[in-house]
Amino acid sequence: MQYINLLYILSTVLLIIGLRRMSSPASAAKGNLIAAAGMGLATIVAMFDPIAGDQGNYAWIIVALAIGTVVGLVFSKKVAMTAIPELVSLFNGFGGACAVAISIIEVYKFGETSSIGARATTYMALFIGGVAFTGSLIAYGKLSGKVKDWKSGISSYFNLIWLALCLGLIIYEVVAMGQIEYLPMAILVVSLIYGFTFVLPIGGADMPVVISLLNAFTGIAAALAGIVYSNMVMLLGGILVGSSGTILTVLMCNAMNRSLINVIIGGFGSSAATA
Amino acid sequence: MLEILDYLSDNVLTINLWIITIYLGFEVISKVPTVLHTPLMSGSNAISGIVIIGAIILVRQSANDDYVSLVIGSVGIVLATINVVGGHAVTNRMLDMFKKKS
Structure with missing residues (x-):
């Protein structure tokens, strides 16, 4: 079992090939299956990978995996074809929530010896995951008609100030090395609120x-x-999604004759177009 | 400041990997036709559920009576599994629809 973590390499290759196949029409369906195989392999390896401080707890993991698989399959089978984009948004929110869950636990494990880089990394995972979580929930709500478009003239200023507050708290916490016990929780709440206020003013059409x-x-x-x-x-798969997702976002903007900045800050005409 | 530089120079290999993979991600996607935008978004969303590995490692490293970590980590596994399994299944459904049309 000592060498099982070498299989991580195979799963990384499967993810890359899968993503490549998914970007051309003829091979897209097969690409999706290859990527799914890569994910499955990586999950199995993660369960047997020799790690420091292993406590087992397999019952917890297997039950959680089973619940998630059943719920995911039911969701994806039941959804109407037209409602798929909002379901994707909901799924994405769940992924963000998982990043939040693990980073808030890791944050409380820091001690005197933790390096400044490790702290900064974990807090950024907490912040970005939190924004992805609540932002995706709002996007889900907008697409399914549960959340109405709401825009105020001050929302972009508010967002800038709030973003500065998030980053300021994180920098303070990273540098101050956990002097204040409740600050990580405050950073969590502030990040979640930022995801909310970031997506709320953007028009439903975008x-x-x-x-x-x-x-x-x-x-x-x-x-x-x-x-x-x-x-x-995790590192390679995550960056792969991060960079290809960014490019895909830009391509989608181009297809609509919009710029990304325009979508995020301006939202010009989007509410007029949907009204 | 010196601490940050120390951290970066201790992790040169990771930073290199990071840069190469960013370019790889750009290249892999750059020629995608417009009709595939939504399925590709859905498929890469499923891949972002790779964060599940972190939750599994977290639960494996938690003490057997540390119920806060165990419960939060397990909830993380459930959510990320929904993202992975549901994401790939829904992408598959979408791509099946493409096949029937053509």
Whole structure:
């Protein structure tokens, strides 16, 4: 079992080939299956990979995997074809929530000896995962008609100030080395609120672009978490999604004759177009 | 400041990998036709569920009576599994629809 972690390399290759196949029409369906095989292999390896401080807890893992598989399959079978984009957004939010869950636990494990880089990485995973989580939930709500478009003249200023607050708190916490016990929780809450206020003013018609962007965010959060666990397949898979998701977002903007900045900050005409 | 430089120079290999993979991601996607935008978004969303590995490692490293870590980690596994399994299944459904059309 000592060498099982070498199989991570195979799963990384499967993910890359799968993503490549998915970007051309003839091979897209096969590409999806190859990527799924890569994910499955990586999950199995993660369960048997020799790690430091292994406590087992396999019952917890297997039950959680079973619940997630059943719920995921039911969701994806039941959804109407027209509702798939909002379901993708919801799934993406779940991925972001997982990044939040693991980083908030890791944050509380830091001690005196933890390096500044490890702290910064974990807090950035917490922040980006949190934004992807609540942002995706709002995008889901907008696409399914549960959340109405709402825009105020001050929202872009508010978002800038709020973003500065998030980053400021993170920098303070990273440099101050955990002097204040409740600050990680405050950073969590502030990040979650930022995801909410970031997506809320963007018009419903632009949601596919936003979902693609938030997908890239989840990828980056996964990559940062990969650094935390020094796990290469998380790191590579995460960056792959982060960079390809960013390019895909730009391509989607181009297809609509919009610029990304325009979508995020301006939202010009989007509410008029949907009204 | 010196601490940050130390951290970066301790992780040169990771940073190299990071840069190469960013370019790889750009190249892999750059020629995708417009009709595949949504399925590709859905498929790469499923791949971003790779964060599940972190949750599995977290649960494996948690003490057997550390219920906070165990519960939060397991919830993380459930959510990420929904992302991975549901994401690939829904992508498959979408791509099946393409096959029937053509």
